[in-house]
Amino acid sequence: MGSEALTRLRDEFRHAFQEYLKQGDRMAELLHASADSLTPERRTELREQQELLSAALERYETARQRYVQAVVGEFAGLSAMGLVHQ
Numbered sequence: 001m002g003s004e005a006l007t008r009l010r011d012e013f014r015h016a017f018q019e020y021l022k023q024g025d026r027m028a029e030l031l032h033a034s035a036d037s038l039t040p041e042r043r044t045e046l047r048e049q050q051e052l053l054s055a056a057l058e059r060y061e062t063a064r065q066r067y068v069q070a071v072v073g074e075f076a077g078l079s080a081m082g083l084v085h086q
Contacts, residue, residue, distance in 0.1 A: 006074065009067045016056070016063035023049070023056040 027049050034042045 006070055009063070009070050013060075013063040013067040016060040020053075020056040020060040023053040027053050 027046075030042070030046055030049050034046065
């Protein structure tokens with residue numbers, strides 16, 4: 001795998017992680033705000049935010065796995081060629 005592809009995977013991983021954190025922060029805000037009253041509208045907001053958070057987590061996990069596999073594959077390839085000394 002070339003360095004450009006690895007950089008792209010790293011950037012996708014970073015973006016997915018930042019999006020997951022953003023959605024988590026939004027969920028925390030909603031939970032703190034709903035501590036006093038849990039109206040039907042607030043329940044809907046929480047349910048929708050949970051869906052967004054779950055989707056962000058899935059994207060993060062996918063990006064993380066792809067990036068880690070690429071890095072490990074790159075390392076394994078270099079090691080197999082004798083270019084990395086342990």
